[in-house]
Amino acid sequence: MNLGGALETFKYIFQRVFIALVVVSGATFLLSLLIQLLPGDPAVMAVPNAMPDRVALMRKDMGLDRGVLGFFWKWYTDMWQGNFGNQYSNNDTISVTVLLKRALPTTLLIILYVQIVALVVSVPLGLISAYREGSRFDRYLQTTLFSLSSIPSFALALILVLICAVRFDWFPVLGYVSPTENFGEHLKGMVLPVLSLAVGITASYTRLLRTDVIATLKDDYIMMANSKGISKSRVLWRHVLRASSTTLLTSAALNMGGLVGGTIITEILFNLPGLGYQIAFAIASRQVISLMSFIAVTAAFYVFFNTMVDVIANIVDPRTRERRV
Amino acid sequence: MFKNFLKKPIGFKLSALWLFAVLFITVTYDLFPFAQWDAISDFSQGDGPFKVPGHILGTSYDGMDMFTATMHGARMSTFVAVVSVIIGGGIGSGLGIAAAYYRGTFDKVMSSIFNMILAIPNLVMSLALISVLANGNSNEPASDFRRVLVLTISLTIVIIPILGRIARSSTLQWSSREFVLASKSIGTKNLEIIRRHIIPNVAPAILAIGFFAVGVVMIAEGSLSILGIGVPGGASWGSLLAIGRANLEYSPHEVYIPVACIGFTVISTNYFGDYIRANLDKRESKI
Numbered sequence: 062m063n064l065g066g067a068l069e070t071f072k073y074i075f076q077r078v079f080i081a082l083v084v085v086s087g088a089t090f091l092l093s094l095l096i097q098l099l100p101g102d103p104a105v106m107a108v109p110n111a112m113p114d115r116v117a118l119m120r121k122d123m124g125l126d127r128g129v130l131g132f133f134w135k136w137y138t139d140m141w142q143g144n145f146g147n148q149y150s151n152n153d154t155i156s157v158t159v160l161l162k163r164a165l166p167t168t169l170l171i172i173l174y175v176q177i178v179a180l181v182v183s184v185p186l187g188l189i190s191a192y193r194e195g196s197r198f199d200r201y202l203q204t205t206l207f208s209l210s211s212i213p214s215f216a217l218a219l220i221l222v223l224i225c226a227v228r229f230d231w232f233p234v235l236g237y238v239s240p241t242e243n244f245g246e247h248l249k250g251m252v253l254p255v256l257s258l259a260v261g262i263t264a265s266y267t268r269l270l271r272t273d274v275i276a277t278l279k280d281d282y283i284m285m286a287n288s289k290g291i292s293k294s295r296v297l298w299r300h301v302l303r304a305s306s307t308t309l310l311t312s313a314a315l316n317m318g319g320l321v322g323g324t325i326i327t328e329i330l331f332n333l334p335g336l337g338y339q340i341a342f343a344i345a346s347r348q349v350i351s352l353m354s355f356i357a358v359t360a361a362f363y364v365f366f367n368t369m370v371d372v373i374a375n376i377v378d379p380r381t382r383e384r385r386v
Numbered sequence: 387m388f389k390n391f392l393k394k395p396i397g398f399k400l401s402a403l404w405l406f407a408v409l410f411i412t413v414t415y416d417l418f419p420f421a422q423w424d425a426i427s428d429f430s431q432g433d434g435p436f437k438v439p440g441h442i443l444g445t446s447y448d449g450m451d452m453f454t455a456t457m458h459g460a461r462m463s464t465f466v467a468v469v470s471v472i473i474g475g476g477i478g479s480g481l482g483i484a485a486a487y488y489r490g491t492f493d494k495v496m497s498s499i500f501n502m503i504l505a506i507p508n509l510v511m512s513l514a515l516i517s518v519l520a521n522g523n524s525n526e527p528a529s530d531f532r533r534v535l536v537l538t539i540s541l542t543i544v545i546i547p548i549l550g551r552i553a554r555s556s557t558l559q560w561s562s563r564e565f566v567l568a569s570k571s572i573g574t575k576n577l578e579i580i581r582r583h584i585i586p587n588v589a590p591a592i593l594a595i596g597f598f599a600v601g602v603v604m605i606a607e608g609s610l611s612i613l614g615i616g617v618p619g620g621a622s623w624g625s626l627l628a629i630g631r632a633n634l635e636y637s638p639h640e641v642y643i644p645v646a647c648i649g650f651t652v653i654s655t656n657y658f659g660d661y662i663r664a665n666l667d668k669r670e671s672k673i
Contacts, residue, residue, distance in 0.1 A: 087502040092514060204397070207660070211653040213605040215612060216645040219631065223638050322507025326609045330631075340510070341613055344517045356514050360506045 074372050081368040086137070088364075089357045093133040096349055103349040107149045119149055123350050136350075145354040148343070157351045160339055161358065167237065168328070168335035171258070172320045174251055176313060178259040179266055183309075186263075187270030188297050194275055203268070210264035215326045218257035222330070225253060237333045254331040258323060262316060269312055273305035280304075307374075314370040318363035398661060401654035408651060411457050412464040420454050435639055446640045447633035455626055456643055462534070462622035463648070467603040470538050471596055474545030479592050481546070482553030487561050487580060497554065500547040508544045512606055515540035516615050530618050537616060541603050548602070549595055556591045560584055590666050597659035601652040608648050623647050 096103060104119040105111070111119070120126050123146065124135030136146065145157035190199045225231045232253050238246040277283065278301060286296045325337030332338070336355060343352035391399070435444045435452070443452035485496040503511065519536040560566065561584060569579050604623075610616035611624030612631065620626045623644040630640030 083498075084502050084505045087498070088505045091502060095514060098519075207397075207657070208653050211601065211656040212649050213608060213652060215605075215609055216649050219627070219634070219641050219645055223634060223641065227635050227638065319507060322510050325509060325513075326612055329612060340513065344513065344613060344615060347517075349517070352517060353514070356506065356510050359510050363507055364505045 070376060073375055077368050077371055081364045085357075085361050085364050088360045089137060089140070089353075090133055092353045092356060093136055094129070096353060097129050097132065104149075106347045106349060108151060110151070111149075122147060122154075136353075140354065140357065145358070146350045148346075148348045148351040150346070157354050160351070161336075161355075164334060164336045164339045165358075167239075167333055168321065168324055168337065170240070171251070171254060171324050171327070171333065171335060172317060174255045175258045175262060175320060176317070178255055179263040180309075180313065182259075183263045183266035183270060184302065187267045187309075188274060188302060190267065191271040191274035191278065192293075192297060194271075203271075206264040206267055210261050210268070212261060214257050214261055214323060215330060217260055218254070218327055218330045221253050221257050237331075254327045254333060257330075258320065258327055262320075266309055266312065270305065270309045273308050274301055277301050277305040311370055311374055314366060314373070318366035321359050321362045321366075397657050401657040404650050404654045405658070408460050408464055408647075412461045415457060415461050418457075420457065421451065435643075443643055444637070444639050446630065447637045450620065452639065452643055455620060456623070456647060459621065459623040459626050459644065460647065462617055463604060463607060463624065463651075466534070466538050466541065466607055466617070466622065467600045470541040470603055471545055471599045474542035475549045475592065475596050475599065477542075478546040478549035479553035479588070482550040483557045483580060483584060483588060485550075486554040486557035487576070487584060493554075496550070500550050500554075503543075503547040504551070508548075508602065509606055509609055512537075512540045512544050512610060513613070513615070515543060516610065530621075533615075534617055537607070537610065541606060544606070545599050545603065548599060549592060552595045553588060553592055556588045557584055560587045590662060594659045594662040594666065597655045597662065601655040601659075604648055604652055604655075608644075 102116075102120075102125070104116050104123060104125065107119070108115070124132045127135060139146065143158060145161060148155045148157055148160065186202065190202045193199050232249060238250055240247040283296065283300060286300050287293075291300075321336070324335060325340055327333070328335045328337035329341050336359065340352065340355045340359075342348075343355060391402070394402075443456060445451055446455070481496055482500075485493040506514070516536055519540065566579060566583050569583060574582075607616055607622060608624035608627060611622065611628040614628065616622065616628065617625045620629050627641055627644040627648075630637070630644065633640055
């Protein structure tokens, strides 16, 4: 890479990061406006039977006494310093930062497992079905995958619980074991939630990879590799897969962000103490401020992953640079 | 038209039939002599489908007739999904088309607002909106009507940027075509150009995404019900399944009937979206 190209890349990264910051800040600003639209007082809603002096204290703590913009500014600058506000109960105040530290690893682990399972299953499936394009196997697989990718994950989760946990006692449903405590139990508890999220994603990955592989298989250098007598599996795994995995990887990275939102329901259905669980708790106990902080974190993750995809794709694949012009 | 229909692939037929059935029951629910949908049976509680006479799909754990409840749920689910997609899609595509056609500052502002809203995952977005809007002033919960209204409005807001962006990018492609330029140069008014040349060309893409959006809204409605802030009291499919989840062990059909209904509907709308999009590509390649 020459100097001009490097400079161009840096400029691009800078631009993307700047846009990401603007988007996240704008989104958090919209959220804080929503809080101001609230008909009631967030402090009273969080602790309905609080004494007036506690309410005043909480209002000050939340920054509600500073007007619309002042409230946003306090919340926003606090977040940059790692202070995500507090969750209030009758006799207690818990820092959301502590809750986040507890919840985020669980959510990220689920996302990681889902991605691993989805990629491990979809790559061979996509390769085989593209290799046998138009065969009966391919057609049946396509129909199945289309249906699977349309089924909402909560529907799948409920069906899985019904079959695997209620009818046959294969997997535990309730309770989360942390990986440091007992890794085997941890994995066992993760099977159903990860499966319910992974099926739809696997299906869409397979369809993406299949389309790309079909296009690559028509290229001349594949014919060349075949005519040199390289074994079919080697051609598929070495030559074809590498050339046609860009779309798949981009989509996988984009899904990281989407999954942050997607795990919410799964965590609630399976009682996993992740971010989604915290969001549900914040809704149920009407903790508006902490709810907004959780949502802001989710949005930040989402934008962060998306920006990273763009930047990495830009560095790895020069073709995306030209397309941008 | 019927002959054409018979020539379509089997997936098309099944999807069309299912969606037609759902729409049919949504519109004509009142014409059937159904009993009150949430009436409690004295004789049958938690019986499975085809087990007790008079309750084809069985009864819920509390004794609600599942068949009537499912039919009634279809109405609410369809209503929320269709209304929010039509209103949100209308507003979104209007804004998107205008932004792409007029360009300039308006375009910049609109597309950055779309991007900001899209930066929040759609479920989280509707969560935030509902948890803020649906709360009454005091501690008493908001009325059912208000909750449904808020749900529909929130999902509409979620849909606006999705369709807005599609409409914008699609309009960008068409507005630089020669026939638009030609029309401009003979002095046709902008609104006339949009009406005569842009909208007919952009409509199929919007329609395709609109079908997907119906699926998105149905899933969101179900998810929000599971979180306890959707339609209250079992009045929609999502709501039925949220209630049934508590009785999963004793009357599993209470869960799998609404799950199947939501699943079939989402598969059907996705199929139609896919079908329209595939035909769109074909049409484009002929040019």
